[in-house]
Amino acid sequence: MHHSRRALLGSGLAALGALPFLSRGLMKEALAKEGAGPAQRLIVFFTPNEPVHADHWKPAGIQDGDALTSLRPMMESLEPHMQDILMIGEMEMHTRGAEPHGAGHTGIGHMLTGRLVEPYGPGAAEFWASGASVDQHIAQALGVDALTLGVRSGGANGNSRISYTGASQPVHPQTRPDQAFDNLFSDFTLPPSELAELRARRLSVLDRVAGDLQGLSSRLPSEGAQKLDVHLTLVRELEQKFESDTTLECDPGDGPPALDYDSNANVPIATTHQIDVMVQALACGITDVASLQIGNSGAGSLTPLWAEAGIDYNIDCHTIAHDWANGPEQLERRLALESFHFRQFAYLLQSLADYPEGTGSMLDNTLVLWTKNLGFGHNSRRMLHMLCGGACGGLDTGRYIEREGQGHNKLLTSVCNLMGVEQESFGDPQFGQGALDLA
Amino acid sequence: MRIHLAVAGLLAVAPGCYAGVTHQLDEGGTDDSAGLGSGESSGTGGDSDDGDGESGDGPGPSAECEGAPTTVGVTPMRRLTRTEYDNTVRDLLGDTSAPAQAFAPDELVAGFAANSIASLSKGQLDAYFAAAEALAAVAVQTNWETVVGCDPGDRPCLHGFVETFGRRAFRRPLNAAELDGYIELLDDTADTADGIAAAEVVLQAMLLSPSFLYRVEGEDSSGSGLVAVTGYELASRLSYFLWASMPDDELLDLAEAGMLEDDATLDEQARRMLEDPRARDALEAFHLQWLSIGDLQDRVKDPALFPEWDAGLADGMTRETLAFTEAVIRDGDGRLQTLLTAPWSIVDADLAELYGVDAGGTGFSRTDLDPAERSGILTHASVLTATSHAAETSWVHRGLFVREKLLCDELPPPPAGVETNNVNDPGRLEAPECAGCHILLDPLGQGFDAYSPLGVFRLTDESGESVDGQGSMTDIPEIGDFDGPVELGAGLATNERVRDCVATQWFRYATRRHESEADTCGLEALQAQFEASDGDIRELAVSLVTSPSFRFRSHD
Numbered sequence: 001m002h003h004s005r006r007a008l009l010g011s012g013l014a015a016l017g018a019l020p021f022l023s024r025g026l027m028k029e030a031l032a033k034e035g036a037g038p039a040q041r042l043i044v045f046f047t048p049n050e051p052v053h054a055d056h057w058k059p060a061g062i063q064d065g066d067a068l069t070s071l072r073p074m075m076e077s078l079e080p081h082m083q084d085i086l087m088i089g090e091m092e093m094h095t096r097g098a099e100p101h102g103a104g105h106t107g108i109g110h111m112l113t114g115r116l117v118e119p120y121g122p123g124a125a126e127f128w129a130s131g132a133s134v135d136q137h138i139a140q141a142l143g144v145d146a147l148t149l150g151v152r153s154g155g156a157n158g159n160s161r162i163s164y165t166g167a168s169q170p171v172h173p174q175t176r177p178d179q180a181f182d183n184l185f186s187d188f189t190l191p192p193s194e195l196a197e198l199r200a201r202r203l204s205v206l207d208r209v210a211g212d213l214q215g216l217s218s219r220l221p222s223e224g225a226q227k228l229d230v231h232l233t234l235v236r237e238l239e240q241k242f243e244s245d246t247t248l249e250c251d252p253g254d255g256p257p258a259l260d261y262d263s264n265a266n267v268p269i270a271t272t273h274q275i276d277v278m279v280q281a282l283a284c285g286i287t288d289v290a291s292l293q294i295g296n297s298g299a300g301s302l303t304p305l306w307a308e309a310g311i312d313y314n315i316d317c318h319t320i321a322h323d324w325a326n327g328p329e330q331l332e333r334r335l336a337l338e339s340f341h342f343r344q345f346a347y348l349l350q351s352l353a354d355y356p357e358g359t360g361s362m363l364d365n366t367l368v369l370w371t372k373n374l375g376f377g378h379n380s381r382r383m384l385h386m387l388c389g390g391a392c393g394g395l396d397t398g399r400y401i402e403r404e405g406q407g408h409n410k411l412l413t414s415v416c417n418l419m420g421v422e423q424e425s426f427g428d429p430q431f432g433q434g435a436l437d438l439a
Numbered sequence: 440m441r442i443h444l445a446v447a448g449l450l451a452v453a454p455g456c457y458a459g460v461t462h463q464l465d466e467g468g469t470d471d472s473a474g475l476g477s478g479e480s481s482g483t484g485g486d487s488d489d490g491d492g493e494s495g496d497g498p499g500p501s502a503e504c505e506g507a508p509t510t511v512g513v514t515p516m517r518r519l520t521r522t523e524y525d526n527t528v529r530d531l532l533g534d535t536s537a538p539a540q541a542f543a544p545d546e547l548v549a550g551f552a553a554n555s556i557a558s559l560s561k562g563q564l565d566a567y568f569a570a571a572e573a574l575a576a577v578a579v580q581t582n583w584e585t586v587v588g589c590d591p592g593d594r595p596c597l598h599g600f601v602e603t604f605g606r607r608a609f610r611r612p613l614n615a616a617e618l619d620g621y622i623e624l625l626d627d628t629a630d631t632a633d634g635i636a637a638a639e640v641v642l643q644a645m646l647l648s649p650s651f652l653y654r655v656e657g658e659d660s661s662g663s664g665l666v667a668v669t670g671y672e673l674a675s676r677l678s679y680f681l682w683a684s685m686p687d688d689e690l691l692d693l694a695e696a697g698m699l700e701d702d703a704t705l706d707e708q709a710r711r712m713l714e715d716p717r718a719r720d721a722l723e724a725f726h727l728q729w730l731s732i733g734d735l736q737d738r739v740k741d742p743a744l745f746p747e748w749d750a751g752l753a754d755g756m757t758r759e760t761l762a763f764t765e766a767v768i769r770d771g772d773g774r775l776q777t778l779l780t781a782p783w784s785i786v787d788a789d790l791a792e793l794y795g796v797d798a799g800g801t802g803f804s805r806t807d808l809d810p811a812e813r814s815g816i817l818t819h820a821s822v823l824t825a826t827s828h829a830a831e832t833s834w835v836h837r838g839l840f841v842r843e844k845l846l847c848d849e850l851p852p853p854p855a856g857v858e859t860n861n862v863n864d865p866g867r868l869e870a871p872e873c874a875g876c877h878i879l880l881d882p883l884g885q886g887f888d889a890y891s892p893l894g895v896f897r898l899t900d901e902s903g904e905s906v907d908g909q910g911s912m913t914d915i916p917e918i919g920d921f922d923g924p925v926e927l928g929a930g931l932a933t934n935e936r937v938r939d940c941v942a943t944q945w946f947r948y949a950t951r952r953h954e955s956e957a958d959t960c961g962l963e964a965l966q967a968q969f970e971a972s973d974g975d976i977r978e979l980a981v982s983l984v985t986s987p988s989f990r991f992r993s994h995d
Binding site for chain 1: 513515516541543544545546547548549550554556557558559560561562563564565568571616617620621624627628636640643644647648649650653655656657658659660734737739741742828829830849851852853854857858859860861862953994
């Protein structure tokens with residue numbers, strides 16, 4: 001099946017660089033055929049707490065550069081996709097040692113930004129990241145609108161956000177897949193004349209709002225003016241979205257049903273539906289960058305009473321994560337929880353692999369970053385990272401590489417480069433320069 | 440943008456708590472090395488801890504504040520919280536659909552929803568947009584007379600609507616450029632469509648305007664340093680503090696007449712507003728957040744141990760605390776001591792059963808509880824449930840409740856690299872890297888062990904062990920060892936640190952920020968007034984409204 005893209009009426013390839021919400025699919029498809037990368041799209045996948053400990057994720061006896069031929073039991077759901085995984089072991093977050101604010105969970109603000117956080121109060125969660133995250137940075141460079149999704153992702157605080165458009169500019173994830181689907185696709189269901197009239201009306205409203213923003217900003221002291229300037233930028237982006245004359249060339253189907261997606265009981269079904277919406281949005285070319293955040297840094301508000309998803313404990317995930325070394329029962333619980341997390345990731349990889357694209361599947365043309373902000377205990381050493389998918393030929397998967405002690409900023413730089421956004425370093429350069437050697 | 444805070448000083452004292460230094464009582468003096476941080480936060484307690492809790496200078500302002508020039512901390516510009524948005528559209532449009540419940544969560548500062556730090560997120564603009572369209576559509580389709588009140592063909596009337604409605608939506612009159620802009624929008628739409636569509640787009644745009652969505656202050660202000668808050672700004676400060684909603688016409692009219700910038704008028708208005716039913720919304724918002732009981736619906740409890748736990752019970756517990764605090768503050772003696780010691784509450788049949796008493800009446804009604812078991816909010820099911828795990832109580836969370844909510848103590852998180860577990864563990868007091876801080880929490884929280892994870896009074900716990908129910912606060916000698924929360928409550932109710940902290944919590948709610956160096960003297964005066972009124976929370980609210988932090992703004 002030929003992959004679907006939104007078509008821009010009457011425009012040619014020359015316009016590809018200029019307008020937002022336009023995927024670079026045509027150009028990249030051509031490059032992918034050459035096997036040269038860059039990846040067509042990026043997905044970031046986050047699950048809470050640590051991947052237990054290296055004893056439980058590192059295949060027995062494996063060395064740097066070895067092929068991946070087996071996985072630890074906790075990760076067995078990924079075995080069908082070993083060939084699609086580049087497992088990167090033993091890295092660190094150098095930001096952690098330098099971070100004065102808070103404790104173990106603050107690193108979630110470093111994870112995709114490569115920077116120390118910006119506190120606004122003494123409370124452990126009273127901080128925001130101090131720069132753009134790699135997903136939003138890449139989305140901006142590509143001129144697309146990143147899709148930021150979450151499942152029971154916590155409140156508006158530093159412990160609960162992974163994605164940022166800038167310093168103290170968190171992007172709150174959409175936590176309801178039915179609403180996310182509507183936001184992505186519902187406009188396209190209107191008849192063209194009605195859509196045109198609606199968009200004209202909306203543009204006149206936004207024009208008035210932009211006028212208010214500019215006027216007010218000029219009359220306020222700098223602190224307020226800065227906030228309004230960010231607000232104005234968002235209004236301008238929304239205007240551009242309404243101005244672009246687009247049609248949808250794929251059939252997204254009906255989308256997920258309305259459920260109480262914010263409840264603890266529905267975490268597994270919410271995750272499945274979020275993954276479905278994400279894959280659909282990417283397949284339809286509405287965006288090329290997406291992230292999914294399950295829970296938040298500690299996941300204290302998630303309790304895995306999810307028998308239908310293969311795990312059933314009446315103890316919250318944060319307690320399970322802390323308690324694992326206290327006895328065999330606790331370890332078993334901990335491994336069961338992390339296995340559940342890996343099963344969700346396996347579903348994502350399988351969904352991408354199942355979607356035909358070009359001469360292969362979406363997975364061939366995608367770069368997936370699997371990441372956490374913790375390694376073991378409350379620290380960010382001996383970490384596990386994974387880069388998955390073909391990245392249009394730019395990624396050599398099916399292997400394990402060990403990069404002991406190297407800083408995660410370098411991995412973020414590599415992600416940028418693999419997406420065709422070339423740069424020397426990402427985040428604060430004092431925590432790592434250059435890209436990671438993935439060979 | 441970096442907010443300058445007293446954070447550095449706070450963190451500097453914290454390491455003492457880590458080093459296993461327990462707070463030495465017999466040292467008296469000024470030892471704050473336990474990292475309680477109260478010296479930064481509450482303006483008292485950090486000075487001396489010789490047991491009687493006095494700040495060293497007796498009544499009247501401290502030496503450093505006597506005759507000192509007025510200073511107030513910086514309040515960053517904030518957006519309406521979800522509750523405020525919903526209440527505002529209720530009062531502006533008569534719309535009770537509560538669209539903000541679908542918005543992104545509010546950012547909290549000092550425990551209260553503020554939305555003052557992070558910039559607007561893209562998804563949130565989309566959510567505002569959808570809400571504005573929905574609200575405007577309903578307004579013109581079903582509420583035309585109340586909201587617009589014009590014949591759709593009457594253009595001059597519609598122009599008048601822009602001005603009148605705009606003043607209420609923006610909480611101040613539109614300036615000339617704004618008026619021109621909105622009338623132009625109206626005229627263009629009326630010319631191409633009709634008057635109804637025109638009013639609808641004006642409503643949409645106003646509901647999306649920054650003058651609606653943000654609590655704007657300092658417009659056209661050329662001052663730097665300390666600036667007096669203007670009439671319209673005061674009207675909004677008053678209404679969002681005491682009603683969690685927009686100002687009414689009386690407030691706007693007083694602002695317009697320049698009569699609001701006067702202590703006597705502010706006092707009078709504050710009292711009027713406390714009597715108004717809308718004050719209930721602000722009291723609810725304050726207590727849900729101060730007591731951290733806003734998410735009981737989300738709590739998971741062990742169904743084998745607690746089969747009675749469900750959404751209905753969670754809702755009932757929340758309602759009890761809100762009804763009780765309202766009964767005390769609006770209808771009762773308004774005193775902090777009553778909140779902390781009352782042997783009665785407002786309960787329904789399910790809660791009466793939980794508390795082991797007969798229901799006082801039908802539905803929620805005032806009911807006497809066992810005075811040997813119950814002491815105001817300290818033993819509310821809501822608080823006891825929120826400070827427990829699924830299957831057992833939490834010494835740490837119950838200890839933190841008293842420390843953070845009633846004493847304004849800031850305890851640092853566990854040091855990096857130390858293994859922590861989320862269970863009641865006596866071993867913490869043996870481990871040197873844990874004991875320094877946990878001595879301040881665990882023995883305190885243990886004093887609540889006679890109350891189950893749902894707040895039921897019991898003599899044996901979930902594993903059949905008999906319950907001790909003894910606790911201790913080693914750093915407050917006049918409390919010291921105590922036998923359960925009733926005895927603890929009696930001690931806390933007369934404790935100066937608690938009284939000062941509650942004043943601080945109301946200060947934080949009124950300003951939506953942490954107190955800073957610049958607030959020290961203003962907060963001290965507020966605490967003195969709270970003491971002088973014998974802990975009257977209504978008087979505290981009025982004192983806040985006439986305090987420097989309310990009357991002045993400070994620019995960076």
